[in-house]
Amino acid sequence: MDSPSAAGWAERDAAVVWHGFTQMSSYLDEAPVMVERAEGHELIDVDGNRYLDAISSLWVTTLGHRVAELDQAVRDQLDKVAHSTLLGHGNVVVTELAEALAAVVPVDRPHVLFASDGASAVEQALKLAFHLRVNEGEPQRRTFLSFEAGYHGDSIGALSLGGSGFGADLYQPLRFPVLRAPSFADPCSLLAAAELVGEHAHDLTAVVVEPLVQGAAGMLMARPEDFAVLGRACREHDVLLVCDEVATGFGRTGTLFACEQAGVRPDLLCLGKGLTGGYLPMSATVASGRVFDAFLGADPGPRTFLHGHSFGGNALAAAVALRHLELVRDPAVLANVLERSAQLSALLESRLAPFGAVREIRVRGLMTGIELASPGAAARWGRRVCAAAVRRGVLLRPLGDVVVVMPPLTVTAAEIERIVEVVAASLAEVVEG
Numbered sequence: 403m404d405s406p407s408a409a410g411w412a413e414r415d416a417a418v419v420w421h422g423f424t425q426m427s428s429y430l431d432e433a434p435v436m437v438e439r440a441e442g443h444e445l446i447d448v449d450g451n452r453y454l455d456a457i458s459s460l461w462v463t464t465l466g467h468r469v470a471e472l473d474q475a476v477r478d479q480l481d482k483v484a485h486s487t488l489l490g491h492g493n494v495v496v497t498e499l500a501e502a503l504a505a506v507v508p509v510d511r512p513h514v515l516f517a518s519d520g521a522s523a524v525e526q527a528l529k530l531a532f533h534l535r536v537n538e539g540e541p542q543r544r545t546f547l548s549f550e551a552g553y554h555g556d557s558i559g560a561l562s563l564g565g566s567g568f569g570a571d572l573y574q575p576l577r578f579p580v581l582r583a584p585s586f587a588d589p590c591s592l593l594a595a596a597e598l599v600g601e602h603a604h605d606l607t608a609v610v611v612e613p614l615v616q617g618a619a620g621m622l623m624a625r626p627e628d629f630a631v632l633g634r635a636c637r638e639h640d641v642l643l644v645c646d647e648v649a650t651g652f653g654r655t656g657t658l659f660a661c662e663q664a665g666v667r668p669d670l671l672c673l674g675k676g677l678t679g680g681y682l683p684m685s686a687t688v689a690s691g692r693v694f695d696a697f698l699g700a701d702p703g704p705r706t707f708l709h710g711h712s713f714g715g716n717a718l719a720a721a722v723a724l725r726h727l728e729l730v731r732d733p734a735v736l737a738n739v740l741e742r743s744a745q746l747s748a749l750l751e752s753r754l755a756p757f758g759a760v761r762e763i764r765v766r767g768l769m770t771g772i773e774l775a776s777p778g779a780a781a782r783w784g785r786r787v788c789a790a791a792v793r794r795g796v797l798l799r800p801l802g803d804v805v806v807v808m809p810p811l812t813v814t815a816a817e818i819e820r821i822v823e824v825v826a827a828s829l830a831e832v833v834e835g
Contacts, residue, residue, distance in 0.1 A: 411436040440467030453797045463680030466810045479721035488715035499720040508661045511691025516715040520648035520674030521555025523685035527670040531608040537696045547609045551585035553618035586622035596635035608642035613660035617649040620804035621771025626664040633666035642669040652676035655767035679726035684719035749822040759833040770807040790828035
């Protein structure tokens with residue numbers, strides 16, 4: 403019997419799978435790509451069509467697909483153990499990964515608490531910050547400061563921190579109140595946040611921020627020097643700084659961690675997405691020594707952090723994350739990010755300049771948002787441009803009317819040219835066709 407076509411697989415998929423951030427009533431109308439395999443920077447569907455993965459499969463496949471060294475790391479670990487609990491016990495490869503992370507994260511005297519996804523890493527940070535104040539005798543300091551248009555995940559705590567996008571307002575009765583600074587669309591956003599820290603220090607426990615780039619907001623950018631001002635304000639007023647580097651971490655902005663560009667050392671650092679190079683679900687909350695020490699005490703006792711996940715510190719994920727960290731730290735990888743970023747920025751400015759439909763192009767490292775001057779949400783320009791790009795063999799994703807380009811860190815010069823040409827052709831089709 404012949405294998406089903408892409409359309410056949412899509413129908414089977416729609417009958418049993420509920421896709422996130424997707425209206426399932428129109429799922430089949432959008433001609434979803436049905437991936438069967440991958441090679442390098444390309445995804446291959448069941449009909450053999452190839453698509454350049456210019457969004458790194460939602461920002462996670464930092465080095466592309468089927469990376470030989472990462473494949474081998476998984477195979478080697480399978481011959482040892484796939485998983486053992488980290489609740490009260492250890493695992494060799496998890497310890498090795500934590501040691502490797504501790505050597506490179508911009509956190510003082512770090513300890514690593516593992517989880518499975520970015521939202522879980524943020525939830526851990528929230529609970530740690532809240533519990534720390536109780537342990538230190540300041541339970542009244544329970545307010546969090548976050549940013550308009552921010553995004554930290556879809557669990558309730560993370561959703562509370564985030565802005566009003568992605569349907570968050572629907573869940574307002576479930577969200578806890580936070581103090582909010584303006585989004586990065588305001589050039590004074592971080593400076594305003596620093597002022598709020600001073601004004602509300604008496605009841606603030608922590609500031610939670612995406613360093614330099616608000617990714618899901620449409621790649622809104624902030625200046626490193628302003629981020630440094632916020633960091634100093636937090637230190638001055640003993641307000642914890644929580645940096646959510648789920649999206650910006652592991653070389654995406656041109657340095658291993660975005661915090662480095664501002665010389666900021668957070669109390670809590672949230673990592674995810676690229677941690678395993680896109681191979682397996684894994685995230686981490688890295689706590690400074692100050693945070694860790696606040697939980698030391700009698701056993702049993704109220705200082706103990708009663709929190710953990712069944713698959714936190716999964717050995718198979720740790721093995722591939724450890725090898726990925728070795729690969730992504732190669733100076734050639736970060737050098738390529740900077741070179742391809744400059745190339746991408748220049749080409750986008752050149753090729754898209756003739757289009758009045760382009761409001762702004764925002765680039766930092768290999769995080770890019772092309773904001774379209776759409777006539778309205780009903781025009782669906784962002785989605786239509788991305789659909790036209792898929793028909794041309796390049797996988798993009800819209801955030802409303804912002805077209806996101808976020809290729810692997812190892813993207814080539816030729817692939818950057820291809821991405822830009824496809825974006826330009828797809829934009830012309832939508833706004834001029």
